[in-house]
Amino acid sequence: MGILEVQNVNKSFGGLKALTNVNLNVEEGMIHAIIGPNGAGKSTLLNCFVGRLIPDTGAVTFDGQSLLGKKPHEINQTGVSRVFQTPEIFSDLTVLENVMIPCFAKRDGAYSLNAINSVRNEKDILEKAEQMLVDVNMADKRDMVASSMSRGDKRRLEMAMCLSQDPKLLLLDEPTAGMARADTNNTIELLAEIQEKRHITMVVIEHDMHVVFSLAQKISVLAQGTVIVEDLPDKIKGHPKVQEAYLGGAH
Amino acid sequence: MFGLRKSDSALLLIVIALTVLAPFILNPFPENSVMAQFNAGYPDLMQRLVIFGIFAIGFNILFGLTGYLSFGHAAFLGVGSYAGVWMIKLLTLNVIPAIVVSVIVAGAFSLLVGWISLRRSGIYFSILTLAFAQMSYALAYSVLTPITGGETGLQPKVGDPRILDAALEEGVTPRANLFGMFMNDSYDMVVGGWIFTFNVGYYIAAICMVLAFYLSIRIFRSPFGLMLRAVKSNQQRLNYTGIESKPYTLAAFVISGMYAGLAGGLLVAMDTQAGAERMFWTASGEVVLMTILGGAGTLIGPVLGAGFIKYFENIVSKINANILETWFSFMPDGLSDVFVGIIYPFIGKGWHLTLGILFMLVVIFLPGGLVQGGQKIAGMFKNKKDGSDSATSSASAAPAE
Numbered sequence: 001m002g003i004l005e006v007q008n009v010n011k012s013f014g015g016l017k018a019l020t021n022v023n024l025n026v027e028e029g030m031i032h033a034i035i036g037p038n039g040a041g042k043s044t045l046l047n048c049f050v051g052r053l054i055p056d057t058g059a060v061t062f063d064g065q066s067l068l069g070k071k072p073h074e075i076n077q078t079g080v081s082r083v084f085q086t087p088e089i090f091s092d093l094t095v096l097e098n099v100m101i102p103c104f105a106k107r108d109g110a111y112s113l114n115a116i117n118s119v120r121n122e123k124d125i126l127e128k129a130e131q132m133l134v135d136v137n138m139a140d141k142r143d144m145v146a147s148s149m150s151r152g153d154k155r156r157l158e159m160a161m162c163l164s165q166d167p168k169l170l171l172l173d174e175p176t177a178g179m180a181r182a183d184t185n186n187t188i189e190l191l192a193e194i195q196e197k198r199h200i201t202m203v204v205i206e207h208d209m210h211v212v213f214s215l216a217q218k219i220s221v222l223a224q225g226t227v228i229v230e231d232l233p234d235k236i237k238g239h240p241k242v243q244e245a246y247l248g249g250a251h
Numbered sequence: 252m253f254g255l256r257k258s259d260s261a262l263l264l265i266v267i268a269l270t271v272l273a274p275f276i277l278n279p280f281p282e283n284s285v286m287a288q289f290n291a292g293y294p295d296l297m298q299r300l301v302i303f304g305i306f307a308i309g310f311n312i313l314f315g316l317t318g319y320l321s322f323g324h325a326a327f328l329g330v331g332s333y334a335g336v337w338m339i340k341l342l343t344l345n346v347i348p349a350i351v352v353s354v355i356v357a358g359a360f361s362l363l364v365g366w367i368s369l370r371r372s373g374i375y376f377s378i379l380t381l382a383f384a385q386m387s388y389a390l391a392y393s394v395l396t397p398i399t400g401g402e403t404g405l406q407p408k409v410g411d412p413r414i415l416d417a418a419l420e421e422g423v424t425p426r427a428n429l430f431g432m433f434m435n436d437s438y439d440m441v442v443g444g445w446i447f448t449f450n451v452g453y454y455i456a457a458i459c460m461v462l463a464f465y466l467s468i469r470i471f472r473s474p475f476g477l478m479l480r481a482v483k484s485n486q487q488r489l490n491y492t493g494i495e496s497k498p499y500t501l502a503a504f505v506i507s508g509m510y511a512g513l514a515g516g517l518l519v520a521m522d523t524q525a526g527a528e529r530m531f532w533t534a535s536g537e538v539v540l541m542t543i544l545g546g547a548g549t550l551i552g553p554v555l556g557a558g559f560i561k562y563f564e565n566i567v568s569k570i571n572a573n574i575l576e577t578w579f580s581f582m583p584d585g586l587s588d589v590f591v592g593i594i595y596p597f598i599g600k601g602w603h604l605t606l607g608i609l610f611m612l613v614v615i616f617l618p619g620g621l622v623q624g625g626q627k628i629a630g631m632f633k634n635k636k637d638g639s640d641s642a643t644s645s646a647s648a649a650p651a652e
Binding site: 050071072073076077081082088089090091092093097100101102104105106108109110111112113114115116117118119120122125161165 | 254255256469470472473474475476477478480481483484485487488489490491492493494495498499502506
């Protein structure tokens, strides 16, 4: 039994069928990659996990609980964090504040009206956030305003924000999109390190095959809204169905 | 100090000093001089300066921190005012119950309005709050006349019950007081040509404003304040971080509604009457102007903005054509007429034209408001100082700080 189970999920937008009978089984502690050509429904599927979209039919179960009908913040509180395709951070706040917010969310729940105590007196939160910045090599940027950083740093910050919640499942939507080669390799190292140290289950959507084959322990190939193959990386490489999906027809 | 960091303590001390010394600061010109009309140190105006300061500080907690632009905050000020007058009519002429109940009633009303309006964000939120405020205004003006006094407004009468007070003597008009001190009692200090007025009502309102300002600093620096800034910055990320934004925005809305209620209660304490025009949409717009003009999202900005607008409203609108003519009387006749003609549309009843132009200039050149203007000026001095330092003492360059 996997930590995240997707059964017969269907989703249409008007007449367009985005997902057709998608089945997916993500095992605990694994890095599971979802690949597929543009428009295959990868992001739609991810949106169904975090409560942004609700599937028309089917079931999404995480850690034994159904995620359907839950709001994004409720899903996050069960232990699912998401890194977006374009970094979603608190651009007006400092790097340290960005990381403190998820720490507060982890400690205090969906809301707490802590309006009198100063942030600076929340020693446990400050320590945790600063340690997290050290872990992702951003300690020197703690007082920078987030919007003034490079794209690679923004993504790193978003990763740090997700990790500071100690999630059970980390969803990554194209974590290396638009990155230079060096940054991409750094990200691969960072993710591999996280997996080794923290044993967080990860679902990665990715176009870059270099990233996919360096990280993934299992790969699902999505084409035209349905999973055509789910297998180990070695088997995926030469799979005829995969080549057909990417190259358009057998030769 | 009081659990504040150094810079915030300094800011609080500045505000305390400004409010305590306001009778001196606002009366810089001798009583009989030509400039005396620019003096603002009379009780009525000073009271308004601090009361609208409170209103703007509260508005800034909502707009400055969360970015939710309410166009209906005057409704809470109005509801608070009516509640205050009713306390004075029913309970006692002492202002404390009036002020406390104003805050509570305005808080309850803002909970209702906020709970509904915060279902939407952006422009739709603004329109919803505006709709609520205009409904409140229309109701107060007509349908609810038995409660609000309609067109004539609400004021205490000799025959009111006032169950906690002893009956007034024959022919005495009811006046609000605080344990026997009347709000319009003043002590005039005459120094040379100057008259400085120390007014009871002003200092009561000033104490309220300092407390309100202190509380707003605490809110700004708290985890709650951090979450409100996160709402403004990226609500989507906040939701995906496991935080439900509605309780935060609603709490901010209610807190700012209670600030408005406090301002309404104090207005009533100073001048025991309330009218529906207090809830009109222009009154809601004014607090938006105050906050943006001063600097939305900054601590001291709203106080400066409120002071600035209320001061110029009173001073500029008092200038009339005769005063202008005396100013330009040193010129030849034709020329002085030209100058009077040019300036005339901007004074007296044309004061809104002046305000509009000032507001446009600030928004275009200083989007951060007066606070940003102050920072720019401070920065210029700093640069100059640094520049001259490095020019004169470049040889003995010591490590800075």
